[in-house]
Structures are given as C-alpha cells and as structure tokens.
Amino acid sequence: MIDYTQPKETLTRKQQNSMHEYFQELADELNAQGVTQRALLEKLRWIEVPNTKDSIKEVWRCIQEPQVNKESTADLTIDEVSQVYDTFNKAISQEYQVHIPFPSLTK
Numbered sequence: 001m002i003d004y005t006q007p008k009e010t011l012t013r014k015q016q017n018s019m020h021e022y023f024q025e026l027a028d029e030l031n032a033q034g035v036t037q038r039a040l041l042e043k044l045r046w047i048e049v050p051n052t053k054d055s056i057k058e059v060w061r062c063i064q065e066p067q068v069n070k071e072s073t074a075d076l077t078i079d080e081v082s083q084v085y086d087t088f089n090k091a092i093s094q095e096y097q098v099h100i101p102f103p104s105l106t107k
Helices: 013-032 037-043 053-068 078-096
Strands: none
Touching: 053 078
C-alpha cells in the first residue's frame, strides 16, 4: 500500500529555540506578577484539551519534582516511582474516582 499523505514538517532548531524563549519570557513575566502555576491553570480551565500520554506525564512531573527533587523520570528509583505514583493516584482517585493500578514491570 502506498502512503500518499504529506510528511509532517518538523520544527527547525530556530523555531524550537523561539518556543523555549517564549516559554521562559512568559514564565518570567507571570512570576514577576506573582501568578502561580495553579492560579494560571485555574484561570485557563475553560480551555478544553484532551489528555494525552505526554500531558499526563507533565502532571506527574508537577508532583515528582517537588516530592523527590528530580526533573527526569529516567532518574527515579523504584521507591521514588512508588512515592510519586501513590501521591498521584490518591489525588486522581479522590478527585475523579479513577484508579489505574500501576502496570506490572513483568509484562
């Protein structure tokens, strides 16, 4: 079967750098105005965006970074994964009555 769809264009390094510069400048300005991430998300909660694996990972990191003081999930120990999962799962379970058991590492 031949795929006739056009390949998606990837961002250039300059475009990626521009995005990161925008993110930093916006973060700096919001911080200067005393706007916390929680306040920002509260104000923007009218925006409807479906959850994705990557967006859930970012929420996970919002718990992970202050809880175990590590940015990358690749740097976590087994105990730290358990700690973050327990915190995340408890919050999701209480707020949305959703419980997803942590997948077995033997699968």
